[in-house]
Amino acid sequence: MAGGRTGVANLRGPRLLSGAGLLSSGDLRGALAQEARALGFDCVGITAPDTIAGAARHFLEFIEIGGHGDMDWLAQNPERRADPRGLWPDVRSVIMLGVNYGPDEDPLAILKQRTRGAISVYAQGDDYHDVIKKRLKALARWLVAKVPSEVKVFVDTAAVMEKPLAQASGVGWQGKHTNLVSREFGSWLFLGAIFTTLELPHDGAEVDHCGSCHACLDICPTAAFPAPYKLDARRCISYLTIENKGPIPHEFRRAIGNRIYGCDDCLAVCPWNKFAQEGRETKLAARDELRAPELAELARLDDAAFRARFTKSPVKRIGRDRFMRNVLIAIGNSGESTLAREAERLLADECPLVRGAAVWALRQLIERDGFETLATKALVTETDNSVRAEWQTASPHREEREARLRMRPVRCPHGSRRRFAAPHHEDH
Numbered sequence: 001m002a003g004g005r006t007g008v009a010n011l012r013g014p015r016l017l018s019g020a021g022l023l024s025s026g027d028l029r030g031a032l033a034q035e036a037r038a039l040g041f042d043c044v045g046i047t048a049p050d051t052i053a054g055a056a057r058h059f060l061e062f063i064e065i066g067g068h069g070d071m072d073w074l075a076q077n078p079e080r081r082a083d084p085r086g087l088w089p090d091v092r093s094v095i096m097l098g099v100n101y102g103p104d105e106d107p108l109a110i111l112k113q114r115t116r117g118a119i120s121v122y123a124q125g126d127d128y129h130d131v132i133k134k135r136l137k138a139l140a141r142w143l144v145a146k147v148p149s150e151v152k153v154f155v156d157t158a159a160v161m162e163k164p165l166a167q168a169s170g171v172g173w174q175g176k177h178t179n180l181v182s183r184e185f186g187s188w189l190f191l192g193a194i195f196t197t198l199e200l201p202h203d204g205a206e207v208d209h210c211g212s213c214h215a216c217l218d219i220c221p222t223a224a225f226p227a228p229y230k231l232d233a234r235r236c237i238s239y240l241t242i243e244n245k246g247p248i249p250h251e252f253r254r255a256i257g258n259r260i261y262g263c264d265d266c267l268a269v270c271p272w273n274k275f276a277q278e279g280r281e282t283k284l285a286a287r288d289e290l291r292a293p294e295l296a297e298l299a300r301l302d303d304a305a306f307r308a309r310f311t312k313s314p315v316k317r318i319g320r321d322r323f324m325r326n327v328l329i330a331i332g333n334s335g336e337s338t339l340a341r342e343a344e345r346l347l348a349d350e351c352p353l354v355r356g357a358a359v360w361a362l363r364q365l366i367e368r369d370g371f372e373t374l375a376t377k378a379l380v381t382e383t384d385n386s387v388r389a390e391w392q393t394a395s396p397h398r399e400e401r402e403a404r405l406r407m408r409p410v411r412c413p414h415g416s417r418r419r420f421a422a423p424h425h426e427d428h
Contacts, residue, residue, distance in 0.1 A: 025199075025200060025201050026201060028146065028147065028200065029046065029200060029201045031146070032044065032095070032139075032143065032200075035139060035142050036097055036139055039135045039138055039139055040099065040135055040280075040281055041097045041098065041099055041135065041139070041192075042098055042099055042100040042184075042185065042189070042280075043097070043098040043100075043171050043172075043182070043184070043185070043189070044095065044096070044097050044098075044171075045095075045096045045166065045169030045170040045171040045203045046093055046094065046095050046096070046169055046200050046201065046202050046203050047093070047094050047096065047165060047168040047169035047170075047202050047203065047205070048092075048093065048094070048168075048202050049083065049084035049085050049091045049092070049093070049094055049195075050083070050085070051165075051168040051205070052082075052083070052161055052164040052165060052168055053082075053083075054164075055161055055163075055164030055174075056081075056082035056083060056161070056164075058229075058230075059078070059081065059082060059161065060078055060082065062230075062231075063075045063078060066234070067230075067231065067232045067233055067234065068233055069233045069234040069239055069243065069244070070243065070244065070245065071233065071239075071243050076159075077159060080159040081159040081160070081161055082161070084160065084165070084195060086159075087158065087159055087160065087195075088152055088195055090150060090197050091152075091195040091196065091197065092196065092197050092198060092199050092200075093195075093196050093198055093199060093200040093202070094165050094169065094193055094194070094195055094196075095139075095169075095193065095194040095195075095196065095200070096162070096165050096166045096169040096171050096191065096192075096193055097132075097135075097136070097139070097171075097191070097192045097193070097194070098166065098171050098172070098182070098185070098189040098190065098191055098192075099128070099131075099132055099135075099189065099190040099192070099279075099281060099284070100185045100188055100189060100276075100277060100279045100280065100281075101121065101122060101125070101128070101188050101189070101190055101279040101281070101284045102185060102186065102188040102276045102277050102278050102279045103121045103188070103278070103279075103286065104278050104285075104286070105291075106268070107120075107121050107264040107267070107268040108264070108265065108268050108269070110258070110291075110292050111257055111258060111259075113258070113292055114257075114258055114333065114334045114335060114336065115258075115294065115295055115296070115334050115336050115339065116258065116292040116293060116294055116295060117258055117259075117260035117261075117292070117293050117294075117295055117298055117326075117327060117330055118257070118258050118259045118260060118261075118292075118330075119260060119261045119262065119290050119291075119293070119315065120238065120259075120261055120262025120263060120264050121188070121264050121267075121286070122190070122262070122314070123261055123262060123290075123313060123314040123315050124285075124286035124287060124290040124291060124313075125283060125284040125285050125286055125287060125290075125313075126283040126284060126312045126313065127312055127313060127314045127316075128155075128156075128190045128284060128314070129155050129156060129157060129314075130312070131281065131283050131284060132155045132190055132192045133153065133155045133192070135192070136153040136154075136155060136192045136193075136194060137153055139194065140153050140194050140196075143194070143196065143198075147198060149196055149197050149198045150196070150197040151194055151195065151196045151197075152194070152195040153192070153193070153194050153195075154192065154193045154194075154195070155190075155191075155192040155193070156191070156192075160193055162191040162192075162193060163178070163179070163180045163191070165193060166180050166189075166191055167180070167205055167206050168205045169202075169203050169205070170203040170204055170205060170206045171189070171191075171206065172185075172189065172206055173206045173207065173208050173209060173210075174208075174229065175187075175208075175210050175216060175229075175270065176210050176213075176214060176216055176217055176225070176228040176229055177216035177217065177220075177225065177231070177266040177267070177270075178225075178229060178230070178231045179266070179267060181209070181210070181270060181272050182272070183209065183272060183275060184275060184277075185275070185276055185277060186270060186272045186273035186274075186275060186276030187267035187268070187270045187272070187273060187276070188267070188273075188276055188279065190284075209272070210228075213271060214228065215269045215270065215271065216265075216266035216267075216269055216270055217266075219265045219266060219269045220265060220266055221237065221255040221256070221257070221263075221265065222235045222236065222237060222240075222252050222255045222256075223235060224236040224237075225266075235252070236263070237252070237255070237256055237259050237262070237263035237265075238262045238263050240252055240256065241256065241259060241260065241261055241262060241263070241326045242261065242262055242318055244322075245322065246353070247325070247353065247356050247357065247386060247390075248325065248326075248329055248357075250360075250393070253329050253332065253333070253360060254333060256326075256329050256330070256333065257330070257333050258295070258330040258333060258334065259326075259330070260295075260298070260323070260326040260327050260329075260330050261315050261318070261323070261326060287313075289309070290313070290315075295327055295330055295331050295334060295339060295342070296338075296339060296342055298323075298324075298327045299324070299327050299328070299331065299339075299342040299343075299345075299346065300342070301320065301323075301324070302320070303320045306319075306320035306323060307320070321351040321353050321354055322353065324346065324349070324351070324353075324354045324357070325353050325354060325356075325357040328343060328346065328354065328357035328358050328360070328361040329357055329360070329361065331343055331361045331365070332357075332360055332361030332362075332363070332364035332365065333364065334365075335364075335365075336365070337365050337366070339361075339365060340361075340362055340365040340366050343358045343361040343362040343365065344358070344362055344374070346358040347359065347362070347374070347378065352384040352386055352387050353386075355382075355384070355387045355390075356384075356386055356387045356389075356390040357390075359378075359387065359390040359391050359394055360390060360394060362374070363394040363395075371394070371395065372395060375391045375394070375395045378391055379391055379392075
């Protein structure tokens with residue numbers, strides 16, 4: 001966002017030249033905080049762009065060991081993410097802002113309702129990117145009007161390390177689960193950033209208040225934290241259900257339970273949430289239809305219905321097929337045999353990712369003999385190798401069945417009968 005002359009040229013010692021005359025940097029800092037709160041931000045802090053060198057080292061180690069999984073965008077141009085000046089050399093101050101999205105009910109309670117899907121708190125309302133970016137732009141325009149300068153705004157869409165910058169600016173600290181924690185708002189803050197060419201007064205960094213607590217590490221269903229303050233995204237349910245584009249690895253399917261988009265376990269269990277407050281932004285509040293949706297209803301969504309249901313929701317960005325994969329894993333974990341019909345219907349879905357998840361779900365819900373019958377029929381016509389592999393893995397007697405298939409009589413081209421079928425190969 002352009003704002004006229006660069007802010008560096010407008011610095012006059014400890015005072016800044018504004019439209020109303022000389023304005024002290026302290027006065028500007030106070031006015032900025034007041035305007036931010038008027039626009040709906042719940043906290044604001046300012047830091048220099050050179051304050052996250054330690055976090056940058058941890059980030060590069062994270063990339064080096066492959067902890068980012070398939071999120072290749074994290075590994076692209078790491079030097080830009082490691083230092084705000086790598087993204088924009090002219091930045092002199094980073095304004096970090098937070099919006100509270102505290103839930104109005106316990107996010108863990110839904111996990112006991114096995115026939116309903118658990119959607120992460122942040123995704124039950126409108127997409128925070130859209131809500132917060134408008135506010136960031138409004139605050140940036142206000143700042144440029146006060147003091148001519150250059151600014152850029154970011155909300156989780158660029159190579160910006162928001163959490164370390166938020167800690168450096170005093171907004172909160174990164175807990176042992178690597179997420180931001182606030183003494184005032186607990187675990188429930190959306191973050192946005194304004195980079196500016198102005199030399200603004202910097203706030204002190206927040207210190208770590210986790211102490212000896214390790215509740216967030218203990219509750220993780222998939223053991224995604226190899227050590228405090230370290231995350232292996234490849235084991236994280238949020239990664240597996242959102243960023244992961246392929247089948248969910250078998251070792252994590254049971255642990256996912258009924259979580260169909262993201263996971264709040266490590267956030268919700270944090271003791272600092274006793275100070276958290278319910279979010280005040282209605283656009284970010286949970287929609288009734290996304291609080292505890294019925295898995296059976298979700299399983300019937302076609303692409304158009306999926307898009308309509310999740311309009312303005314972050315869920316929409318993963319698309320219907322990946323979402324249906326998640327729903328089917330939850331169906332398989334439900335223990336509810338009446339949901340087997342939904343899984344069986346989706347065996348004929350156009351998407352192999354969905355068909356494969358349907359195989360696994362069905363195996364969890366129906367008797368062995370019934371599953372074997374379906375598997376025998378499906379392997380005759382299924383052409384996708386990944387789906388075939390799901391059938392073969394899920395079938396406890398697959399070797400016997402394959403032997404029977406190899407032994408079945410077939411008709412030769414000239415009308416006579418060969419005694420046995422040709423050996424079966426997965427790529428047929």
